[in-house]
Amino acid sequence: METSINILIIEDVRADFLMVERHLHRNGLAARCSWAVNAVEIAAALERGKWDLVLSDYNVPGLDFHENLAHIRGRFPNLPVLLVSGSVGEEEAVELLKIGTWDFVLKDNLTRLVPSVRRALAEAAEREALRLAEEGLRLSEERFQLAMRGANDGLWDWNLKSNQVYFSPRWKGMLGYGEGELEASPFTWVNLLHPDDRLPTQARMGEFLKGGDDRIELQFRMRHKGGGDRYIRAPAFLTRDAQGRPERLVGTHIDITEAKEAETSLRQAAAVFTSTLEAVFVIGLGGGILAVNPAFSTISEYPEGEVLSRGMDFLLANQDDRAFHQAIWQAVRENGAWQGEVSFRRRGGDAFPAWLGITSVGDEKGEPINYVGVFTDLSRLKHSEAKLQHLAHHDPLTGLPNRVLLQLRLEHALDRSRRDGRRCAVLFLDLDHFKVVNDSLGHDAGDEVLQVIGHRLRDQMGEADTLARLGGDEFVMVVETVAQAEDAASIAQAMIDVVGTPYRLNDSHEVSLRASVGVSLFPDDGEGADQLIQNADTAVHQAKQEGRNGYRFYTRSLTEKANRRLEMEAGLRRALDLREFVLHYQPLISLTGGRVEGVEALVRWQPPGREIISPYHFIPLAEETGLIVALGDWVLQEACTQMKSWLDLGLRLDKVAVNLSAQQFRLSYLQERIRDILSESGLPPCRLELELTETTIMARGDEAGIQMAALKDQGVHLSIDDFGTGYSSLAYLRRFPLDKLKIDQSFVRDIPHDEGAAEITSTIIAMAKNLKLSVLAEGVETPEQLDFLTGRGCDSCQGFFFSRPLAADDFRHWMDRAAGP
Structure with a gap:
């Protein structure tokens, strides 16, 4: 059954209106016809309903056909308007067709009317379908552009037959270019590729175009106009012609630079977490350990499986010190972090000093999501500090106090002597011709001799006395209690005797040395440590000049002679x-x-x-x-x-x-x-x-x-x-x-x-x-x-x-x- 159509007939003669209506019905056209005789009725009809067709007489009193046609086309651009008239010439009818009339039928010969109506309705339907398709395409393109803009992606379309490429504004913009700055050529894309990525990317694209796949995804770097590189992910699809040959390649550019940098940062963080020599552990909001790195297990001796979900308090050497543990977490909650020295215990039970730092990790709102703890084993550092402290105050060869510690102990001895009103003595010993040992037997033998002499002299001194090695073959002894000068002389001679006793080295060489000793007394020869040591040194030089292998007490004339020597x-x-x-x-x-x-x-x-x-x-x-x-x-x-x-x-x-x-x-x-x-x-x-x-x-x-x-x-x-x-x-x-x-x-x-x-x-x-x-x-x-x-x-x-x-x-x-x- 044919669908009924709505036809508006504009006619000033009712008989002509009815004639046209009957003709349409007789010829099998299901038409609902409405009659309008003037401008008011025409306007009301156009407002009132949806029309499929308009049949209009040319000569209607009070109406100008041209104006009426323009009015109808302005309201309904695709509504067919057919001219049905008996008073229009052929030439005028042609002109009317040019300005928008769809067809022309004479009243005295209506045989063409129904075919013309059907043709006009068909053409109108086609035009409407095309309009709807175009509107749909426009909306689709608009939605696509909005989607692309929202996704921040760049579009490119490569016509493989014309070798022309369309680059969207966003495609250009993400590389720092504006409209008109890039040529629509595939060479533009190639030239913008990073030099290291150019050949591999071109090779893969060439293999894809030769193969049978229709989709590809590439990743490469492109040079930005402002300098630097952008990491790009480029998915694309291929369309083919009727013969299956590649016709167009369409794709997008997605800037993944930030993702790449984030990925690199994550890899670096993971590498640091895994390879750092410091122990790292992650604690959840509930207080349980979520993860540890290998260094944690190495230092604490706890495997990861034994510590997960446990609180960190099991590491504390003093398990009873809950207040300290709570103070740490109170500081983390209030300040976001805490660090300080703690005492931890290894799985085997050994306690060790550690430097611990705990930091709160927050989300985008700053709310904590977990905590990261880092600690360093200070055992070696503490040992090194003690060793350095010892080296700073002791001679590394003999283990005796060095000049620094000698100075401190001598100052301390002088303080006691002043307080108690006692004398003390400084004895400066210098080996005679020690260089001969080094030159003839070697420095290793010389070192062994110095160690033996150091042991012998140390065994001879009193508990309150100090023996130091100043370097080379020089030793100094501080004797805190000397009743009279003769006591110091006896000690000096004893030092000379003990040095003179022959001894056999590990290589079986027998060595016999002599020594010279200079003696200065407090308070007779000086008030300060430096002066007493210097005066004893001056005295030992005098002992050497007077034949060696003896001792001499300091005198003022020796100082004058030493000063002259320094001046010279x-x-x-x-x-x-x-x-x-x-x-x-x-x-x-x-x-x-x-x-x-x-x-x-x-x-x-x-x-x-x-x-x-x-x-x-x-x-x-x-x-x-x-x-x-x-x-x-x-x-x-x-x-x-x-x-x-x-x-x-x-x-x-x-x-x-x-x-x-x-x-x-x-x-x-x-x-x-x-x-x-x-x-x-x-x-x-x-x-x-x-x-x-x-x-x-x-x-x-x-x-x-x-x-x-x-x-x-x-x-x-x-x-x-x-x-x-x-x-x-x-x-x-x-x-x-x-x-x-x-x-x-x-x-x-x-x-x-x-x-x-x-x-x-x-x-x-x-x-x-x-x-x-x-x-x-x-x-x-x-x-x-x-x-x-x-x-x-x-x-x-x-x-x-x-x-x-x-x-x-x-x-x-x-x-x-x-x-x-």
Whole structure:
């Protein structure tokens, strides 16, 4: 059965209205027709009902068809309007069709009316369906856009056939770009990929397009316009054409940067929780433990399974101290955290100190959701602190008190002595020639000796006394009760005796040492600890100077002497910086031809405005303080430079002799330094003679031979200085590559009148000749000495008989005078 339709007929003649109505019914059209003859009725009809069709006459009195048509189309744009009239020409009908009339039927020929109505109704239905579809699509797109905006995702649509890509504003915005800044090309997407992700992402996309899947999800990083990277998750689906070929790829970009960072943070937190060396545990609001990390079990010895759901009070070493436990939680609830030192107990029962911290963890509203506890085992720290405390006050080698603790105990002893009106003594012990032990047996043996001496001295002292090691081979004993000076003397001698007792080391070497002791008394020699120790030190130096292996009490004159020594040491250091040293040169005379064959360079100290200081006063101190190395280096440089200058001026000199100290001879870089000095000065090596003492050579043994051979290889000459004063023999010295032997002036001084000196000198010359060594005699001052030496075959000599040591300019003038007119 055909559905009834509502038709509005606009006609001024009722007979024509009825005619049209009958025609519609006769031709099988189920139509409910309404008649309107003027504008008022038309407006009311349009307001009153929903119309499927309008049939209108063209000429209706009081109505303009064009206005009426516009009115109807304004209200109902898709309502079909057919013109049924008998007075409209064909051309005018065409124009009416152009402005919105759907069709035109003449009244005198209504055969086209029903087909035209049916066609119009069908077309109207199609238009309505299309409108509804378009409206649905619009709403769908609107909802999609709203959904995308709410999801904060970016949309992209890649047309695989045209190779054009649509990027939504949000897609661009999440990378910092605005409209018009990015080209609609897949290369835009590729270029924005992180360099490390570009090839892997392209490869996976290529495999997907070649395969049979229609969905893919990728993750990659993209570069943001403002710098940095954004992590992107990109789900997409593929549409295909009728032949199954990929046609479009549509997807979204979801910014997961914050999620990635959160994930990284969680992984890091998990790694920290698992790997940290501190014990970590999580406690629920009910007070039970929810989780522990491995370090918790390692430190407490409790496996995780035994502690879950238990309160942390089982860890407390003092289970009865409930008030302390409650105070901790009260502080956590009020302040959000608590930390402090506690005493915990391990599963095995051992108590240990720990540093505990408990922090409340809140939700977004700040309400606590659980608590995190962290504790560190302080056992090692406490042990280290005690060990450090001991090391700070004790000598690590002997275990005796060090200088710091000695100072404290001595101050304490002085306080008691002042209060009780008693004397106390400070005894400063220094081992004699301890360096020989280190050099000959090694430092391990030296350490063992110091430990043995420390034990022996400690066994000898009283309970209230203190024995300390200040370092090296120095020990100090504080004796709190000394009735008279003789008591201190007895203790000092006992210390010397106990040190002198031989002892056998672990390597079976037997060692026998001697010691010197200096004694200062309170209140006789000082009021304070520093002064008493210093005065005892001064006294021990005096004991060493007076033969060693004894003791000396402090006197004021010793302090004055020590102060002079300190002043000279400071002056020596200043003199090196200010170049206050000068060289004097003493001629070396050949006894065969009487000519000057060379000079010996001798250092002098010339402080500004003062007399020259002899080397006998400052060389021993320079050797003791180590300044001799820098001083000796300067002497070598200056002597070589001066010798080269004289040679350039034409002076006929074979060589310059320079003394080499024991400390210089021990330098590992001595050969290189000599080579550098010769190179810098331009002096040929054969013009330099280095003088060594017997003691210097013997102290180094076989190493001396190696050092001397290396120097000889450079071309320099080597001589033994002050021969006869040491303990060597010519048979021993023949092992070394020597060129000359210098007889010490102590033998020359007494010849020819002292038969013993004359015999020794003659023997030295004869044996040296047998060893193919040249001989020079020092300290020649008289014609008799010169005649004796010449007669015994001595090669050369030096001394005041010819000239005292001269400054460089004075020596040149002396040479000019010696050469004659």
